[in-house]
Amino acid sequence: MDEKIQQALSISLLRIFKSLARLVLRLGMSYEQFDELAKQAFVEVVEKDFALPKRKQTDSRIAVVTGLSRKEVKRLRNLVKDHGQVPVQYNRAARVLNGWLRKADYLDEQQQPKVLPLEGESDSFTALVKEYGGDIPVRAVLDELLRIGAVQRDSNNHISLSKQAYIPTDNMADALVIIGTDTALLLDTLLHNFSQPAEKSYLQLKVCYNNLPAEALPVLSKLSSEEGQALLQKLNRWFALQDRDANPDVIGSGRYQAGVGIYFFAHETSENLNETT
DSSP states (O other), X not given: OOHHHXXXXXXXXXXXXXXXXXXXXXXXXXXXXXXXXXXXXXXXXXXXXXXXXXXXXXXXXXXHHHOOOHHHHHHHHTSOOOOSOOXXXXXXXXXXXXXXXXXXXXXXXXXXXXXXXXXXXXXXXXHHHHHHSTTSXXXXXXXXXXXXXXXXXXXXXXXXXXXXXXXXXXXXXXXXXXXXXXXXXXXXXXXXXXXXOGGGOOOOOOEEOSOOOTTHHHHHHHHHHHHHHHHHHHXXXXXXXXXXXXXXXXXXXXXXXXXXXXXXXXXXXXXOOOEEO
């Protein structure tokens, strides 16, 4: 590897590892546990993404690519893989909110989420949960959305939307699922753009200023949230038109996941990073 590229890679990885270290140390994970997961990731990536054409992937081949011993590779390959599981509760609650935000039956003339009666065969919260919540009981979904403050319930049993996203503020397991999922998606986009020509690159934009007063942050955070939410609602409706689960009439080949993510960041800094990229 070229020395300049090696240095740039080391600097970039160190920044990523520092963020990961803050997460795992805050939750009491040891370096040994982290190292074990890192080795599992190396083995699984080589097994899936670095296989030779028409040749069975072997312990020896994975050991050569990763630098691990064959004995260690064999042990890691025999571990039960269960890294992609998403808790049902998180998945169902998020789907219910998503359906509320995108389907015309649950939107008013301004394309905003309607206030829904709890009961009813159609255009109700019960109908919404039955359509998007799978086999999860209506009461369980309502309790979860009330718990996180995503909905409000009035004295007439009408349900209104308070948050237009599922953000589990006090459920550590669900919050960690979001961290893992969203971070991996962002890194996959960055890696794709790194390895593809410009005409095949994915959307990757950022606006960042480094000399902002603390008093400006709440205003900018609120503005970013409002503008970002409006854009994502519009994109949500467009994506749903092409999704075969939301629109069974769509035809085509393959099965892909695609989306757009928006996030706000703020921290103290002395770096000169005024930029829009």
